Amino acid sequence: MTQTRFTVPDENQRHPDLAAQLSTILPRAAPTVKETIYLPRPTVLEGPSRMDRITSAVLHLLFDLTQQAARFGSATNPWAQLAVYDIDDFAAFTAGGPASGFPASHDQIYLTLRRIHAVTSEVTMHVDQLDPDEFTGPVAVITGGWSRERDRSLLSGTAVTDALTVMGIKTRSLDLADREELLAGLDGASVAFLAIAGRGAEDGRLQGLLETLGVPYTGSGVLASAVGMNKLHSKALVAAAGVRAPRGVKIAPTAAADELAVGIEQLLGLPVIVKPVSEGGSIGLQVAPTVEGLTAAITGHGDGELMAEVFHPGRSVSVGVLEDPLGAIHALPALEAQTPNGVYSYAAKRGTATCDYHCPARVSAETLEDLRRQAVAAHCALGCYSYSRHDFIVTEAGEVLWLEVNTLPGLSRSGNLARMALADGISYEQLVTHIVRGANIDRRART
Numbered sequence: 001m002t003q004t005r006f007t008v009p010d011e012n013q014r015h016p017d018l019a020a021q022l023s024t025i026l027p028r029a030a031p032t033v034k035e036t037i038y039l040p041r042p043t044v045l046e047g048p049s050r051m052d053r054i055t056s057a058v059l060h061l062l063f064d065l066t067q068q069a070a071r072f073g074s075a076t077n078p079w080a081q082l083a084v085y086d087i088d089d090f091a092a093f094t095a096g097g098p099a100s101g102f103p104a105s106h107d108q109i110y111l112t113l114r115r116i117h118a119v120t121s122e123v124t125m126h127v128d129q130l131d132p133d134e135f136t137g138p139v140a141v142i143t144g145g146w147s148r149e150r151d152r153s154l155l156s157g158t159a160v161t162d163a164l165t166v167m168g169i170k171t172r173s174l175d176l177a178d179r180e181e182l183l184a185g186l187d188g189a190s191v192a193f194l195a196i197a198g199r200g201a202e203d204g205r206l207q208g209l210l211e212t213l214g215v216p217y218t219g220s221g222v223l224a225s226a227v228g229m230n231k232l233h234s235k236a237l238v239a240a241a242g243v244r245a246p247r248g249v250k251i252a253p254t255a256a257a258d259e260l261a262v263g264i265e266q267l268l269g270l271p272v273i274v275k276p277v278s279e280g281g282s283i284g285l286q287v288a289p290t291v292e293g294l295t296a297a298i299t300g301h302g303d304g305e306l307m308a309e310v311f312h313p314g315r316s317v318s319v320g321v322l323e324d325p326l327g328a329i330h331a332l333p334a335l336e337a338q339t340p341n342g343v344y345s346y347a348a349k350r351g352t353a354t355c356d357y358h359c360p361a362r363v364s365a366e367t368l369e370d371l372r373r374q375a376v377a378a379h380c381a382l383g384c385y386s387y388s389r390h391d392f393i394v395t396e397a398g399e400v401l402w403l404e405v406n407t408l409p410g411l412s413r414s415g416n417l418a419r420m421a422l423a424d425g426i427s428y429e430q431l432v433t434h435i436v437r438g439a440n441i442d443r444r445a446r447t
Contacts, residue, residue: 127426127430127431127433127434128433129167129429129433130164130167130168130169130433130436130437132167132168132169132170134437135169135170135190135191136190137170137188137189137190138169138170138171138172138188138189138190139164139169139170139171139172139189139190139191139192139193139436140171140172140174140185140186140189140191140192140193140215141157141160141161141164141171141172141173141174141193141195142157142174142175142176142182142192142193142194142195142196142201142206143156143157143158143160143173143174143175143176143195143196144157144175144176144177144178144196145175145176145177145196145197145198145199145200145201146176146177146199146200147197147198147199147200147201148198148199148279148283149197149198149283150177150198152197152198152410152412153195153196153197153198153201155410155412155415156195156196156197156410156411156412156415157173157195157196158412159195159411159412159413159428160193160195160411160432161173161195163428163429163432164193164432164436166429167429167432167433169436171193172185172189174186176196176200176201176206186210186213186215189215190216191215191216191217191218191436191439191440192210192215192216192217192218192439193217193218193435193436193439194206194207194217194218194219194408195411196408197406197408197409197410198279199229199278199279201408202225202228202229202406202407202408203225203226203229203278204221204222204223204225204226204229207219207220207221207222207225208222211443216439216440216441217439218386218435218436218438218439219385219386219387219407219408219435219438220382220383220384220385220386220388220407220408221383221385221443223383224382224383224384224385224407225407225408227382227383228382228384228388228404228405228406228407229278229407230277230278231248231275231277231278231307231404232248232250232277232307234382234404234405235248235402237381237382238377238378238381238382238402240381241377241378241380241381242377243374243377243378243381243402244374244399244400244401244402245401245402245403246273246309246310246311246312246393246401246403247268247309247310248268248307248308248309248310249264249267249268249307249308249309250277250305250306250307251264251274251298251305251306251307251308257295257298257299258291258295260295260298261288261291261292261294261295261298262291264294264308265291265294268308268309268310269310270288270289270290270291270294271287271288271289271290271311272287272288272294272308272309272310272311273285273286273287273288273308273309273310273311274286274287274288274294274297274298274301274306274307274308275306275307275309276301276304276305276306276307277304277305277306277307278304278305279304284301287311288308294308312393312395312396312399312401313395313396314393314394314395314396315336315338315361315362315363315393315394316336316337316338316339316391316392316393317334317335317336317337317361317363317371317391317392317393317394318334318335318337318389318390318391318392318416318420319331319332319334319335319371319372319374319375319389319390319392319420320332320335320375320387320388320389320390320409320416320417320420320421321375321376321379321384321387321388321389321390322386322387322434323379323384323385323386323387323438324434324438329376329379329380331372331375331376332417332420332421332423332424332426333359333360333368333420333423333424334359334360334361334363334368334371334372334420335357335358335359335360335361335416335419335420335423336357336358336359336360336361336362336363337355337356337357337416338355338356338357338358339354339355339356340354357416357419359419359420359423360423361394363394363398364398367394367398367400370400371392371394371400374390374392374400374402375390375392378390378402378405379405382405382407384405384407385438385441386434386435386438387409387417387434387435387438388405388406388407388409389405389406389409389416389417390402390404390405390406391403391404391405391406411431411432411435413428417431418431
């Protein structure tokens, strides 16, 4: 059954020089190779050499990625364009050492090709409707929980359950806060749909439980979830991948609050943002324009680790990222959240403060492209899977700075991810369909 459809090049198109192009690209692939190739439907190569067989496998895998990834160009341009980014040194994937120059197996080719992303500014994504026969049992929608994001989780759970029900899918709604109900409800479920956020759910603990129980689940895995929840660790990883982020520091409780505030001022300057290291939804976020305000923010903070980050006035922008089981990645249109004070706070996200949304964000085309590329780069660097949402600040000077990832973003119909999807022509039901189908993956093959 076709699940995701894209317009692809005409089946009769051929590119006689493509094998030669790949033969040239593969041996000299390096960590920072940036090539552009044009991919038609490949011809099976039956030559006797290992190069023929490897080239044939690469052609077909690339074409599969193209089918799952996007529509490129116009009717007059029959080639699907792929941009190759940051391919690991092929020596790491060879059986015969660096001199052999080629991957040793199709699996290793696939691992390398996961780092190839189809990119374009004009993408049309089609998601076929769910068929109840795709599931052997009910979909367990896990929601609620005990975190400070319980209310958001319940909204997501209700919306997801309603959408699945309308599509004819049997569901069970399970509250993470009730452990006995959770374990009983997972028995016989074909998939766990994680319509939940916050501690205990978005930090890898729920994912670990589901993997131990052998229940397929939606969204990112244990490692990406755990790292993504920790803002300091996730910033370090995305920065290593070239994603720009504000300077920040962990506030270690090694001295009195006023002494810590003076040290942070000397290190980062003022104003700064003070926020918990491992909370979502802008919970606990405060802007500290003075040393006194910073001292008060540190003193008034409850349990958990705290961090300070340079405050950059600008536009608050989010970018959603969708990924299919083959690793093809698509960034949704950027969404700008406009608030009177320029801070996308917990109250603004919950609708208790004034907030206007603009999709696409009101920035230049170049900035929109930068946002898209950085969101995809962060998604990949953190090892996210299926979907994620990335929050940025676009400074008054036009610089794009990554703030954090939401590995389980809110899924209410009026939520940010749904807004972005709708602006891209993807209905709420299609978004839910994409997410639930993402559970159909072998987690053992992923980090």
